[in-house]
Amino acid sequence: MQNLVEIRDLKVQARSDAGRRIEIIKGVSFDIAEGEIVALIGESGSGKTTIALTLMGHTRPGCTITGGSVRLAGRDLVAMPEAGRQALRGTEVAYVPQSAAAAFNPSQRLMDQVIEVAQIHKLMTPDAARAKAVELFRALALPDPETIGQRYPHQVSGGQLQRLSAAMALIGGPRLMIFDEPTTALDVTTQIEVLRAFKSVMKQGGMGGVYVSHDLAVVAQIADRIVVLKGGEVQEEGPVEQILHHAAHPYTRELLAAFEPVPYASASRSQAETKRPILEVRNLVAGYGPLARDGRPHKLALNNVSCRLERGQNLGVIGESGSGKSTLARAIAGLLPPVSGKVLLDAHMLEPEARARDKDELRRLQIVFQLADTALNPQRPVGDIIGRPLTFYHGQKGAARAARTDELLDMVRLPRAMKHRLPGELSGGQKQRVNLARALAAGPEVILCDEITSALDTVVAAAVIELLKELQRELHLSYVFISHDLSTVQAICDDVMVMLNGEVVERLPADRLQGGAQHPYSQLLFSSVPKLDTGWLDSVPPRAAAL
Numbered sequence: 360m361q362n363l364v365e366i367r368d369l370k371v372q373a374r375s376d377a378g379r380r381i382e383i384i385k386g387v388s389f390d391i392a393e394g395e396i397v398a399l400i401g402e403s404g405s406g407k408t409t410i411a412l413t414l415m416g417h418t419r420p421g422c423t424i425t426g427g428s429v430r431l432a433g434r435d436l437v438a439m440p441e442a443g444r445q446a447l448r449g450t451e452v453a454y455v456p457q458s459a460a461a462a463f464n465p466s467q468r469l470m471d472q473v474i475e476v477a478q479i480h481k482l483m484t485p486d487a488a489r490a491k492a493v494e495l496f497r498a499l500a501l502p503d504p505e506t507i508g509q510r511y512p513h514q515v516s517g518g519q520l521q522r523l524s525a526a527m528a529l530i531g532g533p534r535l536m537i538f539d540e541p542t543t544a545l546d547v548t549t550q551i552e553v554l555r556a557f558k559s560v561m562k563q564g565g566m567g568g569v570y571v572s573h574d575l576a577v578v579a580q581i582a583d584r585i586v587v588l589k590g591g592e593v594q595e596e597g598p599v600e601q602i603l604h605h606a607a608h609p610y611t612r613e614l615l616a617a618f619e620p621v622p623y624a625s626a627s628r629s630q631a632e633t634k635r636p637i638l639e640v641r642n643l644v645a646g647y648g649p650l651a652r653d654g655r656p657h658k659l660a661l662n663n664v665s666c667r668l669e670r671g672q673n674l675g676v677i678g679e680s681g682s683g684k685s686t687l688a689r690a691i692a693g694l695l696p697p698v699s700g701k702v703l704l705d706a707h708m709l710e711p712e713a714r715a716r717d718k719d720e721l722r723r724l725q726i727v728f729q730l731a732d733t734a735l736n737p738q739r740p741v742g743d744i745i746g747r748p749l750t751f752y753h754g755q756k757g758a759a760r761a762a763r764t765d766e767l768l769d770m771v772r773l774p775r776a777m778k779h780r781l782p783g784e785l786s787g788g789q790k791q792r793v794n795l796a797r798a799l800a801a802g803p804e805v806i807l808c809d810e811i812t813s814a815l816d817t818v819v820a821a822a823v824i825e826l827l828k829e830l831q832r833e834l835h836l837s838y839v840f841i842s843h844d845l846s847t848v849q850a851i852c853d854d855v856m857v858m859l860n861g862e863v864v865e866r867l868p869a870d871r872l873q874g875g876a877q878h879p880y881s882q883l884l885f886s887s888v889p890k891l892d893t894g895w896l897d898s899v900p901p902r903a904a905a906l
Contacts (some may be wrong), residue, residue, distance in 0.1 A: 363535060363567040364391035364414065370426035370838060371418060372407055384409055384591040386427070391535070396561065396568035398578040398599075400614065401817045402590035403788030407571045410588070413437075414453050414569060417446035418679035419778045421784070453528035457540035457787065458732060459520040462527070463512040464608045469523055470508025472605040476531045488530065495526040498563070501554040517680050518549035522556055529560065536561065538566045540787075542577060547887040548842035551899060554580055558896070573620055573817055579603060580896035583617055586735050595627070603891050616815040618846070618891065621794060635706050637670040637725075637837050638805050643700035645690045646861075656698060660686040662861045663700070668805065671831070673838040675852035675869060677845065677884060683861040684841045685729070688807045691839070692726045704805070722752045725803040729810035731790035733785075735782040740791050741768075743780030748800040767796040770830065772822060788819050795823070797829070809841045824850045845872060845888050857881045 373385035384406050391397045399407040405818060412418060413429050416436035429436045432453060436444055448454075453476075456462050463472055473495075474488035483491070489508070496504035499522040526534060538557065542550040558581050561568055572578050576597070578585060585602040587595040587610065595608040606612050617750030643664045648657030660683045668674045668738040675802055676684050689695040691702050702709045702725055710716050711862055728734040735744055747765050749755040755763060765775045782790055791811060798806055812820040828851065842848050848855055849869050857865045857878065865878040876882050889895060 361393055362390045363393045363395075364569075365430040366410070366413075366427070367430075369410065369413060369429060370424070371406075371413065372423050372425045373533050374421045376405050379811070380583045382425075382591065383457040387588075387591070387593055388427075389586050389593065389596060391567050391569065393534075394565045394567060395584065396582045397571060398582035398864075399588060400575065400585055400587045401594075402573065402614075403786045404667075405588040406591040406785075407588055408539055409591075409763070411539060411571050412456075412571050414535065414537060415443075415448055415454060416529070416566065426703060428741065430874060439557075446480075449528075449531040449533070450480055450482070451533055452535045452537065453526050453531060453533040454537045455521075455528050455541050457543055458730070459517070459524040459541075460512065460730075461732060462524050463520065466510050467511075468508065469510055469512065469515070470750070471728075473530060476527065478880075480531060490586065492526060492530060495529055495560075496523075499523075499526055500552060501526075516549070518545050518553055519557060521545065521553055525557060527558070528820050529564075531681065533565075534566060535567050537571070538568060539571045540573070546818075547845070547884060547889075548679050549890075550577070550626050550843075551887055551896065554896060557581065563899070565666070573819075575603065575614060575817070576895075579891055579893050583774060587614070599893055603893075614818060615891070617821045636667040636703075637705055638668040638839070639701075639703040639706075640664060640666045640687075640691060641701040641703070643690055643697045644688070645686055645695055645700075645701070647695075650698065654698060661690060661697070664855055664858075664861070666863070666864055666866075668837055668839060668896050669853075670837055671835060672853040673831075673840055673851050674905040675848035675855040676839065676841045676858060677843060677848060677855060678858035679843070679884075682858040684858055686861075688726060688809045688839065688841055692724065692807055694726075700720075709775045711728060713855055715759075722801045723804045724807070725798040726807040727794050727798045727809060728812045729813060731782070731787070731794045734794055735790060737782050739781070740778060741780055741782070741785075744782075744793060745796050745800055747777070748797060752801050763800070767800055768801060770826065770827065771796045792823070802834075803836065805837050805839070807839045807841070810843070810845060812842070812847050821850075827851060845885060848872070857884065 367388050367751060369384055369387045370382060373383045375381050399410060409676050413424060416426060416439060424437050444657060466826060470489060473492045477483050477488040492508060493504050495509055501507055501519060501522055535903045542553050545553060555695045570578060570582050572662060578734060582599055584598055586593055589610050594610045606615060643661050645661040646659040650656055664687060666674060678684050682887030686695060690697045693716060696711035742764050743769050746760050749760045749763055763776055768775050768778060773789060773792055795811060814821055840848060840852050849872055855867055855869050855872060856863050859880050865877050865881045872885060876885055
């Protein structure tokens with residue numbers, strides 16, 4: 360079989376904070392055959408995305424290709440002039456990003472953005488492009504394929520937006536597709552449908568692909584071959600079955616081991632139950648849009664939700680996108696004032712709006728957001744971002760603030776030199792750890808964690824979970840964990856509540872997640888977690904059939 364891609368001795372350098380040149384890709388070589396999908400696996404900072412971007416002849420700011428060749432259908436993208444590379448992007452090679460939300464202009468209709476590549480390269484008439492877009496919407500199993508293009512990005516779900524970004528990439532008929540963590544931020548049931556759609560379209564089109572991921576179970580469903588990376592070097596390469604079941608390299612075995620959650624064991628329930636809860640939510644009703652005559656919001660997101668968090672314990676909140684999980688966190692934090700209901704912190708009732716709460720109440724209850732890209736000020740260095748709550752809550756300045764900032768960077772396993780960098784210079788996992796460090800700077804008692812490990816690879820996520828457990832023991836923290844990753848919930852939570860359409864449908868101890876769920880929706884969620892089995896995706900029934 361002829362190779363579509365041939366990478367030989369690829370070397371990429373980056374400029375350090377001190378201005379030195381550091382080699383971050385160190386002589387990488389591998390091939391991709393026609394119609395083959397190759398997965399690039401490794402922890403954050405291993406070079407996965409950097410290598411994938413070179414297949415478009417592109418590098419991040421501050422990076423330079425310093426050696427080797429990257430051939431796409433026989434043409435060397437490294438030696439080619441920029442005009443030639445631009446002509447190939449969108450037609451020969453296309454890219455689907457991790458954050459679909461960042462790929463779309465919020466002020467333009469979806470259809471206009473999906474067909475833009477066809478217009479730029481003059482591939483077809485506008486009418487023909489729109490007709491092809493509708494075909495792609497249908498192939499990608501999007502709802503209302505004839506009319507969804509008339510909506511704006513904020514009017515579709517995350518899973519739909521991810522498939523629309525794939526349609527945008529596919530419209531030019533590329534021979535090679537690059538998927539950069541495209542399902543990381545999706546809940547498990549949505550992830551299945553998106554993976555099914557990607558796999559179907561790639562197979563029908565006979566396209567080659569690069570799938571960048573840290574999730575081995577996802578890779579097992581879509582890839583033919585795996586390249587394992589660490590520190591910018593290939594550690595191991597082989598067919599999916601060989602890597603999953605007969606891995607030779609210790610690092611690959613470490614990645615596989617990190618896939619299995621370690622059950623969490625905290626203080627005994629008898630101890631916890633004798634104390635009053637640190638956080639209690641009573642009959643919260645919240646939503647979006649104007650209030651109707653009955654006093655309820657136009658779009659109801661929480662319907663009489665109640666829960667309690669014992670001091671020193673952790674509560675998991677799981678459910679699909681749109682189930683109300685993040686709205687619950689925002690309502691507790693006072694960012695979305697509930698229409699009715701109460702939030703109590705250590706038996707003291709909090710004001711509905713955050714701006715009406717006093718500084719100490721704000722300090723004691725912190726939130727870490729899912730999307731670090733939008734949560735961090737892109738124009739401020741990391742040191743300022745972490746230092747601001749130190750000054751606001753504790754009055755620290757100068758040397759004291761700088762010393763504490765270094766300690767917080769140590770806590771979240773980031774090098775101290777990173778305090779001089781801007782968020783745009785960090786990987787997704789690094790940005791999320793800065794997000795966590797900022798919350799810890801306040802000295803909280805309760806942290807609301809909204810999908811905080813969804814952007815992290817399995818090894819780093821496992822390390823962050825262990826770090827959070829350690830911090831919990833040392834600082835007497837309590838966590839509310841909102842997640843679609845059941846292994847994360849199992850690894851750190853004592854109790855779990857399952858949400859569907861803004862309501863709690865089931866509560867159960869975390870150690871009973873696999874076999875103890877009674878509600879059909881809970882059972883669907885747990886059965887939708889990908890397995891390290893290449894035939895798993897084809898064996899799972901579609902969501903509607905399962906429900």
